[in-house]
Each structure stands twice: as structure tokens, then as C-alpha cells.
């Protein structure tokens with residue numbers, strides 16, 4: 001019998017602050033160079049290390065990505081532009097969309113018509129697709145390019161390699177910008193980077209509670225400043241406040257959506273042009289209490305999830321045994337963070353065990369996995385994970401779609417499948433009456 | 444060509460060959476899934492490294508493990524061989540840090556058809572900075588340690604040097620064979636050359652060397668006939684282990700005179716420089732070999748494209764066929780640039796997509812039209 005208990009809900013107080021940080025980051029992209037700061041192109045990794053170059057803004061590919069994703073026509077047009085240049089549908093839809101934006105020239109132009117060009121490309125490489133895309137960006141703009149492997153295998157050689165790469169990156173940035181690298185800023189930024197990811201893991205830990213204080217839709221939105229600018233003090237402060245607020249929500253039994261008939265985990269990126277799909281289970285009283293793509297933006301005590309559970313990393317690097325005095329100390333700490341604490345995007349080999357531990361640890365009744373045909377990295381190992389989930393008695397639904405290409409998702413088919421899945425779990429839709437009584441009124 | 448049948452027999456009977464080798468020597472056989480695995484280490488340890496290959500038959504046994512509609516047929520075909528038990532004589536399965544497709548093959552294989560020894564060696568993508576060279580050497584050393592712990596025998600420097608010599612000889616002989624194809628009328632066809640390389644991937648390299656020496660001395664006596672006007676083609680791709688593909692192209696009136704893919708030149712290009720620490724020397728050869736797109740992530744330099752142009756010049760090609768495994772995203776990424784660079788250098792290209800089997804019907808007209816265009820341009 002499903003749990004039809006009605007829980008209290010409440011607005012998330014730090015939501016506004018998170019949104020403001022996201023907006024100010026976007027503005028900063030167009031202001032940084034005028035203020036004498038660097039503008040770097042790439043998906044964000046190693047914020048703490050980049051911080052050693054002074055204040056900077058990072059473009060994260062297309063700043064207007066969100067706007068693009070909410071305009072289906074424009075999104076499709078952008079894909080078509082990339083396809084016309086030979087970047088066919090086999091390749092990642094996210095990168096195809098960014099390439100389309102690049103070729104249209106609206107990637108780095110704001111509403112006032114201010115156009116910027118990054119000083120260089122710095123791309124952490126968890127997935128080769130990102131590196132290949134950045135290569136095209138660098139070629140297209142004719143700007144210097146540094147791509148940095150983030151090994152997903154943990155060995156003394158890979159740890160040394162990442163530290164050596166970081167050293168090389170610093171020398172390279174000094175050379176191409178003529179600026180001096182500041183070790184104090186590195187130590188500060190790197191400490192913040194650890195701290196921010198650990199704080200987010202502690203927040204996710206709290207979502208094991210019944211009812212869960214936050215759901216996947218909240219978490220995807222709340223993690224944005226962490227993804228973009230986790231070297232900054234104001235961002236760390238946001239997550240400190242968020243942690244306290246989440247603790248309070250748990251203490252008061254405040255739930256994410258009001259009902260919790262069924263706890264779900266979401267695998268893979270949700271379709272970015274249809275984020276509302278994350279709220280769809282609430283029609284049945286279901287709620288997503290986590291997702292692998294949420295959990296990768298956090299630092300864990302271990303990634304050996306074959307043998308151990310998800311446990312948040314110690315709150316500070318010092319608590320994890322790091323001494324932070326020199327550049328080498330900071331870089332080694334970052335290598336530890338990225339190889340041993342932060343789940344790697346391309347982890348094929350442990351995915352099955354990771355998914356099972358995620359479902360069990362967050363008391364999930366079922367797992368829902370989005371299959372994005374273009375993204376070879378997050379989807380690798382998914383079918384093995386499904387087999388393992390089912391072996392562990394966790395019902396699993398796969399839905400085919402796309403993270404970024406609206407043409408690849410048939411909304412009606414996906415929702416039909418979802419309805420049938422919920423029916424199989426024995427969950428009818430929550431009645432209209434209950435909906436009117438205030439169910440699901442929070443963001 | 445002299446004795447090509449022998450190579451063909453070995454490729455067709457590769458499972459039997461490995462099993463007989465095992466029975467004869469009492470050694471262990473190790474399958475590998477990526478050509479970045481430093482095979483010399485396994486050879487020096489007295490094992491027989493063999494490249495895992497598909498059988499080019501449609502199948503659905505892998506559908507529960509790897510999505511058929513998004514992953515390349517090559518990785519699924521290899522896994523199918525493992526799940527069907529065709530490689531049940533393998534004592535080990537190894538891979539190098541490769542694309543996500545093949546990493547799934549490795550993972551699913553080990554989950555459902557476990558072997559005694561398995562190892563996945565990390566090989567950086569940004570392969571051309573000093574840090575990467577050090578990393579590959581350290582990873583090779585780590586792998587050698589694991590192999591010797593498994594076999595219970597240390598791998599001596601002499602054994603490593605001996606293995607490197609055998610492999611270097613093999614690479615040199617294959618290159619000689621390929622260089623013969625620079626002639627106006629090459630003494631061997633593209634399909635034959637591919638067969639020779641494939642045989643080397645699944646047999647004892649010392650034996651392959653002996654065969655190659657015989658073959659090369661036989662070819663030395665071949666008298667080269669008058670020039671004809673068959674277009675000279677370069678074959679580009681990721682994994683082309685299907686002789687039928689090359690044979691089919693040639694049957695339409697072309698010469699495949701050289702190639703750039705994992706079962707062709709990219710496999711045997713570049714030798715181990717025999718000095719200093721042997722494991723580092725072996726590792727260096729893998730850093731310096733022509734890269735696949737997975738390892739070619741720099742800008743503005745694109746090493747693979749430069750290498751392709753070199754091959755095109757030396758083998759005087761008039762056109763390029765790009766055989767694209769469906770769903771292979773990394774090669775797809777390079778396609779627009781590859782096509783435009785070839786075009787800028789006066790080399791027209793044609794992209795052909797392939798899955799498990801040769802789509803002869805679909806390809807025929809396109810290839811014929813392409814060959815006609817080349818011939819018109821030549822005239």
C-alpha cells in the first residue's frame with residue numbers, strides 16, 4: 001500500500017540567492033575582460049587552480065543555453081546548423097547544440113550586442129566529446145587550447161599524472177597570458193572547491209530522509225553556482241546556508257513535493273528542454289530523491305562503490321588528511337578530489353554497483369534512466385546497471401530521448417511509458433481533490 | 444600474391460590457431476581490445492597476445508548489455524564473440540583507455556564471461572605533453588608488474604628487449620610490404636595487405652615474421668606490368684577488420700594502396716627505440732605512433748590529419764574512402780575537418796557507413812560514381 005501521507009512543503013529560502021549567483025555569473029562573462037580579468041572558454045573543472053590566475057569568468061560554452069533550451073524551434077535550428085556542417089546525429093546532442101550556436105555566432109554575444117572572445121580554451125577532459133568540441137572551438141576562434149585529462153582510473157601513476165598536468169597548465173597559462181600565477185589564490189580557490197563539493201554531498205546525504213527535503217528538480221537548479229563558480233567565497237557561503245536550511249527542513253519533516261508515495265532516482269541528464277519531466281512523478285505522489293548526474297557534482301569519501309556506500313567527503317581537505325601550504329599540496333589535493341572523490345562522468349566499470357548503492361542508500365522504490373543516444377559517456381554501462389538494479393529487486397524504467405535535441409524525444413510516448421510503469425508499481429494518479437488541497441505547490 | 448592463402452587460413456582459423464599454440468607451448472593467451480595495449484609486455488611474459496575481432500554476423504545476444512541503436516557494431520560484435528564462447532580459451536582480457544564503446548565491451552565481457560586475468564591500462568588522451576609520456580611509462584610498468592604477478596614469473600629486461608625486437612621486425616616487414624604498394628601497379632591488393640596485417644594480430648609475431656620474409660622475397664621477383672588507370676585510394680576508418688569491404692571496393696575497379704585505421708598502418712607504424720629502460724622505451728612507441736581521434740585532441744595541431752596527408756602523398760592517392768562505423772562518434776567528429784583538408788589537398792573523399800555486414804547494394808552505386816569522378820579528374 002503506497003504511503004499517502006501528506007507532508008508539509010515550504011519555499012526554499014536560498015533559491016533566490018542561487019538564482020542571483022547564476023545571473024551574476026552570466027553578466028560577468030561580458031564584463032570580465034573589460035575589468036582586466038581573463039575570460040576562459042570551457043566546461044568547468046579545477047576552478048581552484050584557475051583562481052590562481054586572478055579573477056576570471058568562464059563561458060561554459062553557450063551562455064544562453066538555458067534560453068535556447070526553452071525555445072524548441074531555435075534549439076532545433078541550432079542543431080540543424082551543426083548538422084549542415086557535418087556534425088551528424090551520432091554525436092552528443094549537447095555539443096552539437098553548442099557547435100550550432102558557435103557557427104551561428106550567437107554563442108558569446110549578449111542582449112546588448114556585446115560580443116566577447118575568450119582568451120583561451122581550458123577544457124577538463126572527463127569525456128572525449130568535450131575535448132573534441134573544444135578543439136573545434138579553439139580552431140574556429142584561433143585561440144590557445146589546453147585540454148586536461150581527468151583519469152577515471154585510480155593509480156599512483158594517474159595521481160602523479162594529474163598533478164603534473166596541473167603544473168603544466170599553470171606554466172602554459174602564465175606563458176600565453178603573460179600573467180603571474182598566485183599560489184595563495186590557488187590554495188584559497190582549491191580549498192573552496194573541495195568545500196563546496198563536500199557541502200553539496202552533505203546536502204544530498206540529507207535527502208535520504210523520508211520525506212526527502214528536496215527533489216531532483218530542486219537539486220539540478222541549486223547546483224548551478226557550484227558547477228560554475230565554486231572557487232568563490234560567496235558561493236561557498238550559499239552552500240553553507242543551504243546545508244543549514246536543508247537540515248532544518250529535515251528536522252521539521254518538510255518535504256520536496258508534499259507526497260512521497262514512491263521514491264525514485266533519475267539516471268542520466270534529464271532532457272534539458274523539458275525539465276518539467278522531473279516533476280511528472282508528482283502526479284502519482286512520486287518524487288525523485290537523487291540522480292547520478294546530481295551526485296557527480298559532489299565529493300564523496302570514496303568512489304569504491306563496489307565495496308562501500310556513498311558517504312560525503314570530509315568537510316575540509318585538512319580533515320581528509322591534506323596539508324595545504326604549497327602549490328604542490330594544492331594540486332595533489334585537487335588530484336585526490338577529482339580522481340578519488342568526485343564521480344567521473346565516464347565511469348563505465350562501476351556504474352552498475354553505483355546505481356544499486358544509490359537506489360538502496362536513498363531508499364528508492366524504483367530507478368528511471370534517460371537514454372540520450374548522443375551522449376556516449378553517461379549512457380555507457382547503463383544496460384548492465386539496469387540488469388544489476390533488477391537483480392537487486394529495484395524496478396527500472398528506461399526512456400529514450402535526448403538531453404538537448406527536442407526532435408529525439410516523443411513526449412507522449414515517454415509519458416505513456418511512465419504511466420504504465422507507475423501503474424505496475426501499483427501507484428494510481430493522485431486525485432484532483434488532493435491536488436487542489438495544495439499538493440505540489442513549491443518550486 | 445605469394446602465399447596469401449596461408450594468412451587467410453590463419454585469420455579464418457584464428458581460434459584454432461590460438462588453441463593449438465596453447466597446446467603446443469603450454470602458454471597463456473591474452474585477448475586485447477585496443478591497439479594502445481603495449482603487446483610487447485605480454486609477448487615478453489611468454490603469453491600470446493591476440494586482437495579480439497568480430498565475426499561480421501548480425502546478432503542480438505549483446506542487446507541486453509549494450510544498446511544496439513547507439514553503439515558501434517564493432518564493439519558489439521567483439522562482445523558477441525565473448526558471450527558466445529568463441530574466445531573461451533582466453534586466459535586474459537586486456538584493454539587500454541579507449542572509447543566508451545569498447546570499454547563497455549570490456550566491462551560486459553568480464554561480468555558475463557570472466558577470465559583469469561584482466562587489466563585495463565590507462566592511456567591519456569592528451570598524449571603529447573611530457574606528463575603523458577611519464578604516465579604511459581608508469582602505467583606500462585604497473586601493467587608489467589600485474590602480468591608477472593599473474594604468471595608468477597618476472598619479466599626480464601632481456602625478454603622485453605627480445606619482444607621489442609620481434610615486434611620491430613614485424614613492423615618493419617609490414618611497412619616494406621606496404622611500400623611495395625607505392626608502385627604504379629602494386630604487387631598486392633588492398634584486401635591482401637589487410638589479410639596479412641590481420642593475421643599478424645592473431646598469431647605469434649615471430650612466426651608472422653618468417654611468413655612475411657618469405658612473402659617479401661617472393662614479391663621481389665614479381666615483374667611489374669604496365670601502368671593502368673585504376674584510381675589509387677586511401678582507406679580511412681576506425682576498425683576495418685573485414686576483408687570483404689576492401690575486396691568489394693577493389694572489385695569495382697580501384698586500388699586500395701594504403702590505409703589509416705586500427706587494423707592497418709596505425710597498428711604497425713613506428714618502432715620501439717631500443718635504448719635505456721625497456722619498459723619506457725616500449726611505452727614511448729605507443730605515445731609516438733600515429734594517434735586515433737581519441738588521442739588527437741590538441742589544437743591547432745591535428746596529428747592524425749597531418750599523418751593522413753603524408754600517407755596520401757607518399758602513396759600518391761587520388762581519392763579517399765572513409766569507412767565510418769555507424770554510431771562511432773569520435774571519428775564522426777573528425778569527419779568535417781578530414782573531408783575539408785583532403786579536399787584542400789586535391790583528394791576527393793567519400794564517406795561510407797557500415798554496421799555488421801557489408802552493405803554492398805547501398806555502396807555499389809556510390810562507389811562507382813565516386814570512382815568515375817576521380818577518373819574524370821585524372822583525365
Ligand code: SF4
Pocket residue numbers: 092093094095127128129130345374375376377378403
Ligand atoms: S558527457 Fe555526454 S552530454 Fe556531456 S559532453 Fe560528454 S557526451 Fe556530451
Ligand code: SF4
Pocket residue numbers: 515516517518542543544545681682768770771772773774
Ligand atoms: S569504431 Fe569507433 S566507437 Fe567503435 S570501438 Fe572503434 S573507435 Fe570506438
